[in-house]
Amino acid sequence: MEDSGTSEKQEQRSKNFIYEIIDDDLKTKKWNGDVHTRFPPEPNGYLHIGHAKSICLNYGIARDYNGKFNLRFDDTNPEKEDQEYVDSIIEDVKWLGADFEDRILFASDYFEQMYEWAVALIKKNKAYVDDSSADEIRSSRGTLTEPGKDSPYRSRSVEENLDLFERMRNGEFPNGSKTLRAKIDMGSPNFNMRDPIMYRIVHEEHHRQGNKWCIYPTYDWAHGLEDSLEGITHSICTLEFENHRPLYDWFLDELGIHHPQQIEFARLNLSYTVMSKRKLLQLVKEKYVDGWDDPRMPTVSGFRRRGYTPESIRNFAEMIGVAKRDATTDIALLEFAIRDDLNKHAQRAMAVLKPLKIVLTNFSGAEELEAVNNPEDPSMGTRKIIFTNELYIEKNDFMENPPKGFHRLVPGGEVRLRYAYIIRCEEVIKNSDGEVIELRCSVDHDTKSGTGTSKKKVKGTIHWVSAENAVKAEVRLYDRLFTVDSPDSDKEKNFLDYLNPESLEIIEDALVEPFLKNAKPADRFQFERNGYFCVDKKYTTDEKLVFNRTVTLKDSWGKMN
RNA sequence: UGCCGGGUCGUCUAAUGGCAGGACAACGCCCUUUGGAGGCGUCUGUAGAGGUUCGACUCCUCUCCCGGCAGCCA
Numbered sequence: 053m054e055d056s057g058t059s060e061k062q063e064q065r066s067k068n069f070i071y072e073i074i075d076d077d078l079k080t081k082k083w084n085g086d087v088h089t090r091f092p093p094e095p096n097g098y099l100h101i102g103h104a105k106s107i108c109l110n111y112g113i114a115r116d117y118n119g120k121f122n123l124r125f126d127d128t129n130p131e132k133e134d135q136e137y138v139d140s141i142i143e144d145v146k147w148l149g150a151d152f153e154d155r156i157l158f159a160s161d162y163f164e165q166m167y168e169w170a171v172a173l174i175k176k177n178k179a180y181v182d183d184s185s186a187d188e189i190r191s192s193r194g195t196l197t198e199p200g201k202d203s204p205y206r207s208r209s210v211e212e213n214l215d216l217f218e219r220m221r222n223g224e225f226p227n228g229s230k231t232l233r234a235k236i237d238m239g240s241p242n243f244n245m246r247d248p249i250m251y252r253i254v255h256e257e258h259h260r261q262g263n264k265w266c267i268y269p270t271y272d273w274a275h276g277l278e279d280s281l282e283g284i285t286h287s288i289c290t291l292e293f294e295n296h297r298p299l300y301d302w303f304l305d306e307l308g309i310h311h312p313q314q315i316e317f318a319r320l321n322l323s324y325t326v327m328s329k330r331k332l333l334q335l336v337k338e339k340y341v342d343g344w345d346d347p348r349m350p351t352v353s354g355f356r357r358r359g360y361t362p363e364s365i366r367n368f369a370e371m372i373g374v375a376k377r378d379a380t381t382d383i384a385l386l387e388f389a390i391r392d393d394l395n396k397h398a399q400r401a402m403a404v405l406k407p408l409k410i411v412l413t414n415f416s417g418a419e420e421l422e423a424v425n426n427p428e429d430p431s432m433g434t435r436k437i438i439f440t441n442e443l444y445i446e447k448n449d450f451m452e453n454p455p456k457g458f459h460r461l462v463p464g465g466e467v468r469l470r471y472a473y474i475i476r477c478e479e480v481i482k483n484s485d486g487e488v489i490e491l492r493c494s495v496d497h498d499t500k501s502g503t504g505t506s507k508k509k510v511k512g513t514i515h516w517v518s519a520e521n522a523v524k525a526e527v528r529l530y531d532r533l534f535t536v537d538s539p540d541s542d543k544e545k546n547f548l549d550y551l552n553p554e555s556l557e558i559i560e561d562a563l564v565e566p567f568l569k570n571a572k573p574a575d576r577f578q579f580e581r582n583g584y585f586c587v588d589k590k591y592t593t594d595e596k597l598v599f600n601r602t603v604t605l606k607d608s609w610g611k612m613n
Numbered sequence: 614u615g616c617c618g619g620g621u622c623g624u625c626u627a628a629u630g631g632c633a634g635g636a637c638a639a640c641g642c643c644c645u646u647u648g649g650a651g652g653c654g655u656c657u658g659u660a661g662a663g664g665u666u667c668g669a670c671u672c673c674u675c676u677c678c679c680g681g682c683a684g685c686c687a
Binding site (some may be wrong): 056066068072092093095096121126128129131132170185189190193194195196197199200228230231236240241242243244246251252253254269270272275291292293294295296297299306316318323329372373374375376377378379380381382384385387388389391395396397400402427428457459461468470471472497501505510511512514515534546574578580582583604606607608610 | 614615616617618619620623624625626627628629634635636637638643646647648649650651678679680681682684685686687
């Protein structure tokens with residue numbers, strides 16, 4: 053009676069392999085039933101969507117198991133880090149909704165403890181000061197198939213090491229002249245175990261510590277200690293650190309301190325973009341984009357400015373799952389996530405991107421019409437729109453010589469104006485270049501929207517704005533930043549060669565519904581039949597409204613052509 | 614070549630020795646006063662070869678393919 057008797061096809065979301073590990077740990081009481089995760093960024097750049105995946109994973113675990121989640125900056129390299137990045141990261145993590153409570157932590161606050169632990173390892177004769185140059189260390193490390201060679205300084209006495217290490221800290225030696233190395237095994241098949249460097253001398257001001265230190269711990273030495281200090285139970289990281297795990301285990305066990313379990317998962321790759329911080333930094337520094345928050349960037353701040361919601365990014369993270377195999381996720385999945393969210397929540401509006409003037413020959417005055425704010429959510433109510441005899445419609449909603457299947461306005465043809473009447477195109481007016489500049493149309497007064505009196509059926513409904521009260525706005529249309537799905541996979545070519553020259557189109561003279569003049573930065577709307585848009589927070593001023601296109605609507609007509 | 618990982622629809626991800634399922638994409642139909650949304654349906658997959666087993670995506674052996682590692686970056 054216990055097995056498949058429950059025929060309910062309730063598809064509960066299956067757990068990823070990390071949840072299974074944690075379930076096991078809980079069963080065996082490995083951590084006393086505690087679950088404590090963290091997100092440990094280095095403040096050397098802005099967060100991207102791959103980081104968002106990690107944040108959602110780590111925070112989601114803490115939330116699902118009633119555990120805790122820390123935000124900790126891994127700020128061990130003063131040469132690359134900056135307070136600007138700290139600030140942006142905090143903002144992004146908060147925006148994503150990951151709750152770290154009061155735990156904004158910094159690895160640099162642990163430097164003193166790390167120093168003491170290093171001294172402890174020296175005393176155990178498990179670490180030594182090496183005078184070799186970077187070149188010497190590299191050449192003695194061996195190769196993939198040959199073991200490395202012991203450093204000539206490897207057998208210094210504990211006393212000498214203690215003295216030298218203290219003097220390193222005191223600033224007696226120049227950059228690069230000495231390092232502290234763990235004494236492990238130069239013959240290990242794992243490079244990370246070939247006497248890895250724990251401290252390097254860097255006379256550089258740290259963004260939080262100032263000039264207090266001139267020796268800085270390496271990531272390999274510091275990272276496991278940080279997790280240990282914070283009582284992290286599950287140290288979740290990406291695949292490239294798998295080879296480092298034995299080293300972290302070695303440090304923790306030699307020190308005899310709390311030993312979190314490291315679990316590796318595959319980082320996110322997204323089609324049509326790049327995800328490495330180095331490349332994103334290059335796009336910013338060399339001005340291929342308008343800053344880290346350029347709406348074409350795969351950064352959290354870029355998606356935010358583009359109009360993505362935190363909810364949509366969380367849903368996306370849920371949809372793509374977590375596994376260990378390398379994968380590239382189709383960006384269409386992200387686009388689905390934001391459309392899905394905005395469809396349910398975004399206020400509808402009419403906006404004409406490329407206006408074509410219409411004059412109604414048998415209509416005068418102004419009529420108030422009622423429009424639905426969101427057909428998916430009646431609680432969002434309705435609004436009034438004013439209908440007049442001069443209007444603008446979308447240029448591409450009219451064709452003089454339409455192909456088969458074109459459902460919009462054609463000479464002599466009829467189309468419905470959204471929320472208004474069916475009109476007929478009576479006359480096409482062109483300029484001297486033969487360009488259509490105006491349409492004269494007649495209104496069928498019996499076809500008012502919503503009255504149910506119309507016996508007519510028309511194939512198409514198009515949107516419009518009134519010439520009398522439409523508001524001018526700038527609209528920015530974004531397309532993929534790169535022209536190929538994996539711009540950095542070709543080792544022969546530079547990813548910059550694949551930049552899409554048409555990734556941004558600026559439309560200066562779009563016309564939008566009057567109520568939008570009160571829209572505030574970051575407000576989101578669906579411009580009916582055009583897509584989802586939000587008010588750009590960078591370029592919008594009191595005099596000028598700027599909209600960013602977040603994503604288009606799914607367009608089954610466009611696909612046919 | 615050494616070590617460590619990994620190979621399931623086009624893409625992402627489930628099935629933990631018992632009906633290869635879901636989502637996205639694509640395609641078709643229905644519906645529609647947004648060519649949106651929605652509804653219904655279709656298509657497509659276990660890298661290969663052996664073995665164990667009543668039964669293998671799953672366990673074993675071999676092969677092939679992919680990724681990571683030789684920073685005083687993280």
